[in-house]
Structures are given as C-alpha cells and as structure tokens.
Amino acid sequence: MFRFIQLFLIAFSLTTAVGSYAQRDTVFWFAAPDVxxxxxxxxxxLRFQTYAQPATITVSQPANGAFVPLTLTMSTFSxxxxxxxxxxxxxxxxxxxxVSNNGIKISSTGLINAVYEVNAPNNKxxxxxxxxxPWEQISTLRFKSFGIIQRQLLQPILE
Known part of the structure; x- marks a missing residue:
C-alpha cells in the first residue's frame, strides 16, 4: 500500500508540473541579491533549459553601459x-x-527556463x-478589482 501511495504521489507531481507556464518565457528580469x-x-x-525550439540567449544589463552582453546558443531540449x-x-x-543599475535582463529567441544559482560550499x-x-495575470486581476471598486464608489455619486 505504501508503494502505491509513493507511485501515486510521483505521478501526480509529474502531471501537475507540466501545466505550469509561469517559468517559460523569452524575457526575464532579475536583480541579484547581495550574498x-x-x-x-x-x-x-545562470542555468537555462530550452524546449521544442532552439534559442539564442542574451544576458545584459540595460542600465549599465559598461556591461558587455553575454550570448549563449542552445539547441532544442537542452x-x-x-x-x-x-x-x-x-x-x-x-x-x-x-535604486541601482544592476538589473539583469535575459532575452531569448525561443521559450526557455532560467535559474539563478549561488553554489558556494556553505551557501547554496x-x-x-x-x-x-504572472505579471500580466496580476495586472489584469488588479485592474478588474479596481474597476469593481471604482464602480462601487462612483455609483452612488452618479445616481
């Protein structure tokens, strides 16, 4: 019975993770924390994973003119x-x-997954x-809720 539960949990976690697209994109912004x-x-x-299309990835700092952009070309599913x-x-x-000019912009020609990793022996x-x-969804939700609040506040005034 315990083995069945283990297999069920593994199968469930594998099938639910496939539906998430929040980490797949062509543009990422990141401000690296001070470690x-x-x-x-x-x-x-910076670790990258490609999907069904090859990708040319560019890492840049748009606010820092002294930063030389880094480029990486990757094949499919790599x-x-x-x-x-x-x-x-x-x-x-x-x-x-x-406010600083240290923000990193990661842009790609295809869908990728990106991870920033500190791999020090005593600090991982x-x-x-x-x-x-996710930001598009949040702004849409905020706008909709603001619209509802706005209508509720203005309705008595307009009547």
Missing part, C-alpha cells in the same frame, strides 16, 4: 549554464531599498526566474 561573502558567494551560475562568478561585483545589488541558493505571464 554574504563571509559564508561564500561564488560560484554564481540545458546549459553561464558562469557569472567573475561578474559578481557588477550583478549583485549593492543594498536593499535602493537557487532562484527560479519568472517570466512575464
């Missing part, structure tokens, strides 16, 4: 990485609640980057 150098902050990697350890000073955000972190689809 404590005392516990380790390198190596830092994975690859870019090591950003040598660029850690340029990509890490210097402080919280401050992984950030799964989200594409634009």
């Amino acid at each position: 404590s150098s005392g516990v380790g902050q390198t190596p830092v990697m 994975s690859d990485s870019l090591n950003l350890s040598s660029l850690i000073a340029q990509i890490e955000s210097p402080a919280g609640n401050a 972190e992984s950030f799964s980057l989200k594409g634009s689809k």
Whole structure:
C-alpha cells in the first residue's frame, strides 16, 4: 500500500508540473541579491533549459553601459549554464531599498527556463526566474478589482 501511495504521489507531481507556464518565457528580469561573502558567494551560475525550439540567449544589463552582453546558443531540449562568478561585483545589488543599475535582463529567441544559482560550499541558493505571464495575470486581476471598486464608489455619486 505504501508503494502505491509513493507511485501515486510521483505521478501526480509529474502531471501537475507540466501545466505550469509561469517559468517559460523569452524575457526575464532579475536583480541579484547581495550574498554574504563571509559564508561564500561564488560560484554564481545562470542555468537555462530550452524546449521544442532552439534559442539564442542574451544576458545584459540595460542600465549599465559598461556591461558587455553575454550570448549563449542552445539547441532544442537542452540545458546549459553561464558562469557569472567573475561578474559578481557588477550583478549583485549593492543594498536593499535602493535604486541601482544592476538589473539583469535575459532575452531569448525561443521559450526557455532560467535559474539563478549561488553554489558556494556553505551557501547554496537557487532562484527560479519568472517570466512575464504572472505579471500580466496580476495586472489584469488588479485592474478588474479596481474597476469593481471604482464602480462601487462612483455609483452612488452618479445616481
């Protein structure tokens, strides 16, 4: 019985994960957090996965003119990485609640999945980057709810 439950949970998790498209996109924006150098902050990697179409991926910092864009060409259904350890000073955000020019833009010619990963021996972190689809859904929901609130507030005034 326990084995059946294990197999059911594995099958369920595999079939439900397929329907999520929030992490598949052609454009990602990310502000790398400042990681404590005392516990380790390198190596830092950007990991990519392609799907049914090949992709040419460009990593840039539009607000930083000194940053040289990185390019990676990938075939279908493959994975690859870019090591950003040598660029850690340029990509890490210097402080919280401050505007900086360290935002990373990842653009691709095909649908990809992107992950920012800190893989230090004593400090491992992984950030799964989200594409634009969740933001479109959130802005649509906010607009709809605002419209409802707006109608409820203005209706008595207009009558």
